[in-house]
Amino acid sequence: MRAEPTILHVDLDAFFAAVEQRDKPSLRGKPVVVGGVGGRGVVATASYEARAFGVHSAMPTAEARRRCPNAAFLAGRFPAYREASTAVMELLRSISPLVEPLSLDEAFVDLAAADLPDLSVAGVSAFARDLKQRVSDVTGGLTGSVGIGSSKLIAKIASELDKPDGLVVIAPGMEQDLLRPMQVTVIPGVGPATAESLRRIGVHTVAELEEISADELVRVLGRAQGSNLYQLARAQDDRPVVAEREAKSISVEDTYESDYVDRKLLNALVERQAAKVTERLRKARLSGRTVTLKVRLHDFSTHTRSATLPGPTDDGRTVARVARTLLSELDTSGGVRLLGVGVSALTDWIQDDLFADTDEAADDPVDEETETALSAMSRRRVWLPGLDVVHDEHGAGWVWGSGRGVVTVRFETTETPAGKVRSFPADDPALRLSRPAPEE
Structure with missing residues (x-):
């Protein structure tokens, strides 16, 4: 634990929706929902005006429309989001060499590695107020909530306490006073399943969790999670800010407006996804050993299958061949509404696949009807709301x-x-x- 509040967490407020309101004057001050706009879509971000109606991220878009029918439902513009995110991350890196992005809209910053003259509570508070204004300046008016504390755990929790556009600094020594009244779900890694396990032993708050012995937590949750939770309940978190977070996987997935049944078309879609994934691998100068296929069926059940190659690859045909094999293991006769192909176990070197089929004609050729269907999908002009x-x-x-x-x-x-x-x-x-x- 640090003796000074030198870990900062910044979280841009309702990021996707805020970018849309910034760029679309008619939507300012009005409810905006960004995400899948079709019947099977899911909310990615809701503006605070939409949240007042109970709309939140991960909610089915259909439910969001019922709760807030007058909201603007937009498909999302990731180039605009990346542009704003890049501006913020470059600003943070100009302050400290230790910046750990968690997503497009949030990051940790190690202020101990920055050239700040005053690391007291008052000093970092003044710095954070200036930082918030600079974030607004480089993004054209976006706001961010900032939390500062002696650890990642405390900084992230602090940034959630006064949203939107908030600033909370937790003085060293006050960490447990902050945590004790809170629900256990405030601790990273305590999701619904873990919370239910803790509820069964009478634990709802961090204060109650603090009363449970390490042995009991290990018995209930397992050694790794139990030991980790025992430490975090006592605000003991020495995780460093890591400047570069390596990608664990690269994947592509698509949700379809209608259920696809035709096996040749499904294989062709998988091949197209494999090509996109391996193109991204090559751009990143990476390769991977494990190929994963994700399939959501007509009944909304989701299935994943994985296979590990003898060595890493960035070859589209190899990934497609493995993905097709994994697809053949599933019963898709009722229809497929989502397909995804991913590659993990990444490395920055490539080993030739000695078992690859070098004869391209050995793969099943795409017949004329399937080729026509794929071509029609590629040519279709998609006028999604918000573009x-x-x-x-x-x-x-x-x-x-x-x-x-x-x-x-x-x-x-x-x-x-x-x-x-x-x-x-x-x-x-x-x-x-x-x-x-x-x-x-």
């Missing part, structure tokens, strides 16, 4: 809605007032996407 578009006459805007051969656009940008709305034929050659659409 950036530009019209030759009206300029820049975003997709307000689409259907029945018509796309409706609101023409506005970050720098303009709320804009006018116009509708066009979906195949209007004057209308085009100005940023890449999300992958299917």
Whole structure:
């Protein structure tokens, strides 16, 4: 444990939704939900205006529509999110060499490695207020909540205490006073299953957890989790801020609007995903040994299958061959609504697959009907709500809605007032996407 509050956690508030409100003046101050917009979609982020109606992340989009029917439901624009995230991460790295990103919208910063003259509570508080303003400046007005403490555990919990746009600094020595009244789920790794196991032994709060012996926790939760929880309940957390977090896996998954049954089409979709995954591996100069297939069936049951190769590979045909084999082990006759292919056990070197089939013709060829279906999917113009578009006459805007051969656009940008709305034929050659659409 550190004697000074030198670990900072910053969490951008309602990040995806905040970026949308920043770039779409007509949505400022209104409920916005970002995520899957179809009947099987899931909420990724909800603005605070939408949260007032009970909408939250991981909620089915259908339920979110019932709770907040007047919200703007947007598909998401990951290039815009990455751009804002990059600006924040570059700012943090200009402050300290030890920055550990956890996701696009949150990171730990080790202030002990920064050139700060005053690491007292007052000193880091003043620094954090300045940092919050600089985050707003580099992102065009986004806010972030900041927590600072003597450990990662305390800093992350502190950043959640005064959202949005909050700042909480926990003085060294006050950690247990902070934790004791809280529910055990505040501790990282205590999910629903662990919380239920603790409930059965009468533990609901951190104070109650602190009364349980290490031996009892190991008996209930297992050695690794029990020992870890025993330490964290006492605010004992010496995890360092790690500047580079290595990717554990690279994957692609797609959810489909209709259930696919045709085995040749499913194989072709898996091959296309394998090609995307290995393209990303090569860009990252990585390879991997373990291939994983994820399948969600018509009844919403989800199945995963994995196989480990003799050596690492970044070859699309090898990954596709393994993924097809894994697919053949599952009964997909009722229909598939989600497919995913991933590669893990990553390394930065590649070993030739001595067992690979070097004859490309040995793979089942894609017949004309399947090729036509795949080509149609690739050519389809997807006008998802929220995507950036530009019209030759009206300029820049975003997709307000689409259907029945018509796309409706609101023409506005970050720098303009709320804009006018116009509708066009979906195949209007004057209308085009100005940023890449999300992958299917």
